Amino acid sequence: MSVLVFVECADGKVKKSALEAAFYGHQVATQLGTSAVAVAIGEVAADELKNLGQYGITKVLHDTETRLKDYVSQAYVKVVAAAVEKENATVIVLSNTNIGSGIGARLAARLQASFATNVVALPELAGNSLKVKKSVFSGKAFADEVLTAPTKIIAVKKNAIEVNTVGTHEAEVESFTASLTDADFTGAPRETIRATGDVLLTEADVVVSGGRGMRGPENWHLIEDLAKALGAATACSKPVADVGWRPHHEHVGQTGITISPNLYIAVGISGAIQHLAGVNSSKVIVVINKDPEAPFFKAADYGIVGDIFEVVPKLIEAAKALEK
Amino acid sequence: MKILVCISNVPDTTTKISFSSDNKELNTAGVQFVINPYDEYALTRALELKESLGGTVTVLNVGLADTEANIRKALAIGADDAIRVNLKPTDSFLVAQQIAEVAKNEAYDLILMGKESVDYNGAQVHGMVAELLGWPAIVPAIKLDVAGNTATLEREIEGGKEIVKVNLPIVVSCQQPMSEPRIPNMRGIMTARTKPLKVVEPVSGEAKTQTEAYALPEKKSGVKLIDPANAGELITLLRNEAKII
Ligand SMILES: Cc1cc2nc3c(=O)[nH]c(=O)nc-3n(C[C@H](O)[C@H](O)[C@H](O)COP(=O)(O)OP(=O)(O)OC[C@H]3O[C@@H](n4cnc5c(N)ncnc54)[C@H](O)[C@@H]3O)c2cc1C
Numbered sequence: 001m002s003v004l005v006f007v008e009c010a011d012g013k014v015k016k017s018a019l020e021a022a023f024y025g026h027q028v029a030t031q032l033g034t035s036a037v038a039v040a041i042g043e044v045a046a047d048e049l050k051n052l053g054q055y056g057i058t059k060v061l062h063d064t065e066t067r068l069k070d071y072v073s074q075a076y077v078k079v080v081a082a083a084v085e086k087e088n089a090t091v092i093v094l095s096n097t098n099i100g101s102g103i104g105a106r107l108a109a110r111l112q113a114s115f116a117t118n119v120v121a122l123p124e125l126a127g128n129s130l131k132v133k134k135s136v137f138s139g140k141a142f143a144d145e146v147l148t149a150p151t152k153i154i155a156v157k158k159n160a161i162e163v164n165t166v167g168t169h170e171a172e173v174e175s176f177t178a179s180l181t182d183a184d185f186t187g188a189p190r191e192t193i194r195a196t197g198d199v200l201l202t203e204a205d206v207v208v209s210g211g212r213g214m215r216g217p218e219n220w221h222l223i224e225d226l227a228k229a230l231g232a233a234t235a236c237s238k239p240v241a242d243v244g245w246r247p248h249h250e251h252v253g254q255t256g257i258t259i260s261p262n263l264y265i266a267v268g269i270s271g272a273i274q275h276l277a278g279v280n281s282s283k284v285i286v287v288i289n290k291d292p293e294a295p296f297f298k299a300a301d302y303g304i305v306g307d308i309f310e311v312v313p314k315l316i317e318a319a320k321a322l323e324k
Numbered sequence: 325m326k327i328l329v330c331i332s333n334v335p336d337t338t339t340k341i342s343f344s345s346d347n348k349e350l351n352t353a354g355v356q357f358v359i360n361p362y363d364e365y366a367l368t369r370a371l372e373l374k375e376s377l378g379g380t381v382t383v384l385n386v387g388l389a390d391t392e393a394n395i396r397k398a399l400a401i402g403a404d405d406a407i408r409v410n411l412k413p414t415d416s417f418l419v420a421q422q423i424a425e426v427a428k429n430e431a432y433d434l435i436l437m438g439k440e441s442v443d444y445n446g447a448q449v450h451g452m453v454a455e456l457l458g459w460p461a462i463v464p465a466i467k468l469d470v471a472g473n474t475a476t477l478e479r480e481i482e483g484g485k486e487i488v489k490v491n492l493p494i495v496v497s498c499q500q501p502m503s504e505p506r507i508p509n510m511r512g513i514m515t516a517r518t519k520p521l522k523v524v525e526p527v528s529g530e531a532k533t534q535t536e537a538y539a540l541p542e543k544k545s546g547v548k549l550i551d552p553a554n555a556g557e558l559i560t561l562l563r564n565e566a567k568i569i
Pocket of ligand 1 (some may be wrong): 143146171195210211213214234238239240251252253254255256266268269270272273274275288289290291295306307308309361
């Protein structure tokens with residue numbers, strides 16, 4: 001019995017969300033009196049994998065088969081399933097990303113396992129079951145869910161758990177292969193187009209977001225400069241993407257992407273419920289709007305009632321003055 | 325082109341969520357149930373594909389009789405026929421098993437569904453159905469075109485997108501800007517009444533998860549307002565008080 005963590009990597013690095021999954025896996029393993037092993041797929045620096053030891057991972061199974069360079073759900077699931085079998089894992093931890101939840105779903109069907117997504121806290125042991133807390137109703141509520149099958153899969157929501165390092169030990173890296181066939185690679189991507197920008201929206205700890213109050217794309221330098229000064233990613237509301245001021249992959253909300261950064265700064269966004277659905281699990285929300293009745297203020301921790309074009313330059317100046 | 329579109333019945337997103345006094349059930353009194361918004365992208369894309377390539381669109385819902393109003397709505401929007409698997413959907417795996425069972429007996433080219441439902445936000449059913457059928461799953465997709473036996477899709481990845489070409493049959497989960505959802509017109513509503521809606525009994529299966537209780541998030545303590553004249557103070561508060569930057 002052990003805990004297996006699927007560690008998502010990109011551009012040769014372990015993603016931050018994967019460190020959260022690793023630490024979560026370590027905590028669960030400690031609760032269960034066992035150890036946490038990770039599986040990593042594709043090209044990633046050995047040091048990155050060894051470093052997982054600091055988050056409580058004892059060993060990393062690393063599959064570098066070249067066909068695995070891009071994500072294909074069937075192939076990845078086969079690799080993870082082989083690692084589950086090798087390690088006799090009863091709990092599998094993944095990040096709640098497109099890839100993580102995609103793998104989790106297939107794996108759950110394959111292993112007849114219980115699967116919980118959007119998990120926001122460590123599980124409670126309840127006999128042979130685990131009880132997890134997950135975010136539901138687009139962030140408007142939580143559910144306690146009991147995972148009853150012998151094998152349990154947990155997808156951890158970004159920024160939901162606090163990560164600490166546990167000593168300085170290095171994880172042992174072991175090469176690993178699963179027997180994959182060409183059929184496992186149907187649906188492999190032909191082309192990958194990455195968004196431009198310094199910080200990825202889905203990975204960002206701080207997000208600066210603009211709405212229709214920005215008036216036009218020519219004013220977006222205010223959002224970009226504030227984001228740059230804070231090391232943040234940029235986002236927008238739906239109408240902004242619909243009229244083409246910003247690309248659709250920046251649109252957050254019920255019909256866009258869901259994010260849960262530590263800090264979300266909403267500039268000239270009214271805070272319609274469909275927008276909130278994508279951002280309401282952010283830890284701290286800042287709202288800048290000239291309308292004191294804007295609904296977003298009800299969800300905010302900090303607010304400034306004022307004109308963007310006067311307020312944001314002051315914020316940029318103050319953020320630039322911060323000692324990093 | 326034979327397309328199956330899976331729809332789920334969810335509370336309208338503007339619903340204020342509340343629970344029964346034992347926190348075990350959603351209070352549904354006064355709640356309007358709608359077709360899951362992401363499923364509407366799947367439905368309208370399916371209809372567009374049918375209009376350009378020919379074929380049929382079947383909608384499928386796993387649910388009790390109270391979901392039939394929304395199934396009829398999907399028929400009014402343009403689906404040809406519908407299947408309801410008569411089961412209360414308590415768990416993704418249970419739902420996926422029912423969908424896979426229906427699909428096994430019909431030669432669908434495409435199974436489309438939303439990226440997730442806006443009630444349980446599981447984002448699980450598509451992957452599970454694909455695995456149970458042994459098909460590829462392209463999730464979440466923002467574009468889908470079909471020519472002959474091949475689909476070309478754009479799949480959203482964290483921080484970008486990928487272009488994928490794959491042979492049918494496949495499972496696809498849909499999100500914006502896949503299509504523009506349609507509103508049923510009078511003629512659609514009239515013809516929907518006469519379209520076939522088949523009710524089938526569920527195959528046996530076992531839920532793997534149980535929801536024990538719900539809770540609302542803690543109320544925010546209220547917004548702290550900063551004078552716009554000293555807007556820079558916000559940055560200081562975020563560093564020293566919230567300790568977030
Ligand atoms: C089915 C459905 C799904 C939807 N999904 C989404 C979604 O995923 N994401 C999303 O964002 N929306 C979504 N919407 C739309 C949503 O309901 C709102 O229409 C949208 O969020 C409004 O965007 P906004 O706040 O940028 O614009 P507005 O509502 O126009 O608000 C602009 C705000 O800027 C303020 N403002 C203007 N000028 C200034 C200034 N100079 N200084 C300071 N403040 C200023 C105004 O006071 C106002 O509050 C959806 C709607 C539907 C029906």
